[in-house]
Amino acid sequence: MKSAYSSFLVAVLFLCFAGVLNAQKESPDGPTQLAPPGTGLVAVDFPGFEGMEAAVAAQLRASRDILYSASKTTGTTNQRLAIAYGNTGSDYHAYSILDTALACYRNAGLLQPNDFRWQHLAGIALAELNRPYEALDAFKRAVEIEPKYVPSHARAGEIYLSLNLIGLATKSFESAAKITPNEPAVLYGLAQIAYEKSEFRSAADLYEKVIDILPRANRVRYSLALAYRKLGQPDKAREQLKLQGPVGVKVADPLLEKVENRKTGARPKLQEAKTAIDAGQFEDAAKIYAEILKSDPNNTTALVNLGVAYSGLKKNAEAITVFEKAIALQPDNINAQYNLGILYNIAGKPLQAVSSFKAVLKSKPNDVTSRLYLAKALRNADLLDESLSEYRRVLAQQPENETALLDLVGLLSVKGKHKELFDALKTAYGKYPSRVQTAAAYAFALANSKDKDLRDGKLALDISQRVFAATKAIEHGMLVTTALAESGKCSDAKELNGLMTKRAEQEKRSDLLPKLKALETTLNNEAGCRP
Known part of the structure; x- marks a missing residue:
């Protein structure tokens, strides 16, 4: 009933549209604004064509003029005018002239309220304009009109995820999965949700499925590596990190592809x-x-x-x-600055990397990923106090960021700030007790802190045993060994260290054998086996 009423209202609004001269602003290059008076439509502003390729300028000028002609022609139907607005919006959208495109899409939607295309494309434009809540409203309307168009569900899910609205993201991606179960972008969204919920086995399975369906999506391998780490499978994580790359996953969206296909020139x-x-x-x-x-x-x-x-x-x-x-x-090209910062870090030029990431953050102060890279670059440049400050800012913005927490802990250890280190791990473990790396780091601090007043062998043993039971990793077996030693259970510690040494030899873990040997020396110390 609501939809029928909306259609009726639009029809009434436009009964007297024919022959009404549209209000417009003119320039030597033609109209710069189309603002039909008394119609309920929004004004459309057209930017000038200075600096554009000749072919692009000609295309956009023609598109604008066709729309203007349709809007002032007597007898133009709502459907025809909606298509004219939609086509002009698509032309301008193709060249990222988003405000003009959005106004056109909105008018097309008003004229043709039962056509989901204009709501969906408006949602994309709004997302690109960094107006996520308005974009979500547009995608909701698109789904109400056409519930089987997967990209509307998936794009809404991606926005919900970016806003950390996990429940709503889950609903959107699950709706999409019911329609197309093997769409890689949908599976990737569900994997991200599983990871955020600490359901690491499910996340890993979904990431693996994405890679099976879309092998070239090598950026997914980084996410899979993180999931493997959480599962206590460091060997698998290292293997995936070697295979990672820049190719991500995006939802197949025929409507947006049609927009992209409208481009001309370069x-x-x-x-x-x-x-x-x-x-x-x-x-x-x-x-x-x-x-x-x-x-x-x-x-x-x-x-x-x-x-x-x-x-x-x-x-x-x-x-x-x-x-x-x-x-x-x-100079304000954020993508160039960001990529350059990463390459400077790889090239061993941390000061240049610091400059690049600071340039990014000047434009995007809430970009947590860039701030984390800045903290790493500062650490690599031996600017440790500044690095600590940036890690703290990352965790203030994103307390659940385990990478930032562990980096911060390592830096606090170097700086001898044992109490702050201990408190950070205690707080994080209290919030996220199921996170393997956080639990392992806390157990290590409890058993090995240089400030022996902070140690607690009993608690270290309890936490480390649960971690080892979950992962069976040699590294976590070594952690149990140090917790046993701190608890005064030297015989048990020596026995377990021997077992871990045999495993490391069998598995050819040359990275761990020297550490196990050093631990054996500590355990055989006549003065006591405490670390």
């Missing part, structure tokens, strides 16, 4: 190259970007993505060069 080549990058075909992508740069050497989009392609080819020096050129042309 845009189609840029899209072709981006598709090659997403497929892991870095050599092909680099060739296309190099071709674009021959005719347009200052194209920052091509430069940044050429840097990404070079990174994928492990040509880090070449990547640094093009990222630096992109920043020289556009």
Whole structure:
């Protein structure tokens, strides 16, 4: 009933539309605003064409003029006008002129309220404008009109996840999975949810399924490695980290693909190259970007993505060069600064990395990932106090960030701040007792703290035994050994250390054998076996 009423209301609004002259602002290049008076539609502002490629300017000018003509032609139906608005919105959306695109999509939706396309595309534009709650409203309306269009569910799920609204994200991705059970982007969303819920086995299974369906999605391997770490399977984690790469997972969205296909000029080549990058075909992508740069050497989009392609080819020096050129042309290019910061860190240039990540954070102060990289770069530059400050800021924004916690703990140990280290682990363990690495770090502090007043062998033994029972990892067996020693159970500690040494020899764990030998020496100390 509500839908029928909405259609009736729109029809009434537009009965007198024919022949009404649209209010507009003019420039020598044609109308700059379309604002139909008394129709209920929103005003559409059209930017100028200065600085655009000639082919792109011609396309957008023609699209604008077709819409203007349709809007002032007597007898134009709502359906025809809706399509004109939708087409113009798609043209402007293709070139990321988002405010114009959004206004067009909204008018198309008002004129054609039962067509989900305009709500879905408006949702994408709003998400790209960083207006997540409005985007969610648009996707909700799209789903109400067409509940079987998976991308609307999936995109809503991604936004809910970014807002840490896990329950609503779960509902969206599960709705999508009922329609298309093996859509990689949907499975990846469900995997992320499982990981956030500390359901690491389920998360790992889902990440593995994504990779089975979409082997080129090598960025998923990093997420899978994290899940393996949580499961106490470090060997599997290391294997996945060796295979990780930049190719992620995105939902197949036919409506957005149609928008992308409207591009002309250099845009189609840029899209072709981006598709090659997403497929892991870095050599092909680099060739296309190099071709674009021959005719347009200052194209920052091509430069940044050429840097990404070079990174994928492990040509880090070449990547640094093009990222630096992109920043020289556009100092506030966040993507270039971010990628350059990572490459500087890899190249052993932490001070340059610090500069890059600070530039990112100047524009995006709440970007936790960039702040974490900044903290790491500061640590690598031996600016330990500044690094500690940034790690604390990361944890203030994101208390559940275990990577930041463990890095902070390591740095506090170096600085001799044992009480702060102990308190940080105690608090984190109290909140997240099922997190293996946090529990192991807390047990280690309880058994091995240099401030012996902070030690508690009994609690260390309890926690370490539960960790070892869950993971069976040699490293965690060693942790139980030190907890036994701190508890004064030297014979038990020696026996377990011997068993762990035999396992390490059988499994050829050359990284652990020296540590086990050193622990054996401590346990055989005549003065006592306490660490």
